[in-house]
Amino acid sequence: MSREIFLNDTTLRDGEQAAGVVFTLAEKLEIAESLAAAGVPEIEIGTPVMGAQEIEAIQAVIALRLPVRLTAWCRMTPKDLDAAIECGLTAVNLSLPASDIQLLAKLGLDKSGALETIERMVARAAAGGLFVAVGCEDASRADRHHLGRVIETAARAGASRIRLADTVGVLDPFSTFELVAHLAAQCPVEFEFHGHNDLGLAGANTLAAIRAGARHASVTVLGLGERAGNAALEEVAVAMAVLDGAHTGIELAALPDLACQVARAARRQTPAMKPIVGADVFSHETGTHVAGLLKDSLTYEALDPALVGRCRRIVIGKHSGATAIAHVLSESGRDLDPDLAAAMVARVRRKATEIKSSITAPQLIELYDWLCTEAAGRDLGIE
Numbered sequence: 001m002s003r004e005i006f007l008n009d010t011t012l013r014d015g016e017q018a019a020g021v022v023f024t025l026a027e028k029l030e031i032a033e034s035l036a037a038a039g040v041p042e043i044e045i046g047t048p049v050m051g052a053q054e055i056e057a058i059q060a061v062i063a064l065r066l067p068v069r070l071t072a073w074c075r076m077t078p079k080d081l082d083a084a085i086e087c088g089l090t091a092v093n094l095s096l097p098a099s100d101i102q103l104l105a106k107l108g109l110d111k112s113g114a115l116e117t118i119e120r121m122v123a124r125a126a127a128g129g130l131f132v133a134v135g136c137e138d139a140s141r142a143d144r145h146h147l148g149r150v151i152e153t154a155a156r157a158g159a160s161r162i163r164l165a166d167t168v169g170v171l172d173p174f175s176t177f178e179l180v181a182h183l184a185a186q187c188p189v190e191f192e193f194h195g196h197n198d199l200g201l202a203g204a205n206t207l208a209a210i211r212a213g214a215r216h217a218s219v220t221v222l223g224l225g226e227r228a229g230n231a232a233l234e235e236v237a238v239a240m241a242v243l244d245g246a247h248t249g250i251e252l253a254a255l256p257d258l259a260c261q262v263a264r265a266a267r268r269q270t271p272a273m274k275p276i277v278g279a280d281v282f283s284h285e286t287g288t289h290v291a292g293l294l295k296d297s298l299t300y301e302a303l304d305p306a307l308v309g310r311c312r313r314i315v316i317g318k319h320s321g322a323t324a325i326a327h328v329l330s331e332s333g334r335d336l337d338p339d340l341a342a343a344m345v346a347r348v349r350r351k352a353t354e355i356k357s358s359i360t361a362p363q364l365i366e367l368y369d370w371l372c373t374e375a376a377g378r379d380l381g382i383e
């Protein structure tokens, strides 16, 4: 992909909206520093109108003078905008629902009222010298004609970017591609996609949006965010690198540590099979896979673990074959006698079934030593 793509991180805003998640001031500062060090170009750091504590945190992040754009989420109201200005922010995401259901039920506003609000509030923010992104909340359920008019109105009033949000996560990659291609083509300013993961599609939808023309995408570390979360920074950045050869400026090898840091601060467990950063995603147990991998790692790996600062792990367990077992034994200087291979595989399988787990290297050595002792006993005629 030749276009430059910007992955804008909203861990500190949408990520912290995940139920029960609270970052301390110190954690916010550390996360912001790590995001910047990892090459994230823009961080949405909070919601100024939440009050003094949030404003203090936003000001503290600003004071770090990180080499990134800092933005904050604001409802499209003077009160929210003033709170952002009080923080000293120079960029804001001014958000207004785009769908009828949200406009009417939440705000009691019709479409023309929404357009008037956008015109008035964007002009006000832009006149104050702010970089203005307009967030179209629930855009994926909005009327397309209205979305076109939102884009036109916001751009005319001085917005520099439009953010299309799939707020309740109802798009799929096909509908995302089609919608973004349609809107980005008529958008005279930058275009951002903000996906949610309610159907497990946020990452895929984000890639589809980028391929359809979005130059910006919202992401969060680990996909932390409202309900099922957002598109995960680590998944989108790595998928773009591996599938499209695209460079987002993100330091891929920094992502696992960043994920640990955010998981700790969020007090969330990272699932072992979470792509890129989960404990087991570069671990291989299955016999045929390990036999293939030992010949050429491309047989069973989408990416080289080293790309993201990780290591491949061969695990011995219920599904191991003789090649894997011989390989692990060789690491402790033991040669698996070909005559004992089938018996060793059977013992490993029995042991793994018994303990319902994988087998550690010391356990494997113990099994092998017993087998050798038994075999030697048989050779000597001792039963």
Ligand SMILES: CC(=O)SCCNC(=O)CCNC(=O)[C@H](O)C(C)(C)COP(=O)(O)OP(=O)(O)OC[C@H]1O[C@@H](n2cnc3c(N)ncnc32)[C@H](O)[C@@H]1OP(=O)(O)O
Pocket (backbone or CB within 6 Å): 014, 017, 047, 049, 050, 073, 074, 075, 076, 077, 095, 096, 097, 106, 107, 137, 167, 226
């Ligand atoms: C999809 C998203 O994630 S968008 C991001 C949402 N972020 C947040 O909500 C941040 C955390 N929220 C809060 O701290 C609080 O809800 C606050 C400070 C924003 C508002 O607090 P309160 O004044 O107590 O309002 P409350 O939460 O009860 O209701 C939300 C109000 O915002 C209004 N509102 C919601 N979205 C918008 C919008 N985009 N533009 C203008 N007004 C809006 C609602 O109509 C409602 O107003 P009402 O009280 O007149 O009915």
Ligand SMILES: O=C(O)CCC(=O)C(=O)O
Pocket (backbone or CB within 6 Å): 014, 093, 094, 095, 096, 134, 135, 136, 137, 138, 163, 165, 166, 167, 168, 194, 196
């Ligand atoms: O307002 C926006 O830009 C996006 C807000 C959001 O987090 C969402 O709609 O999911």
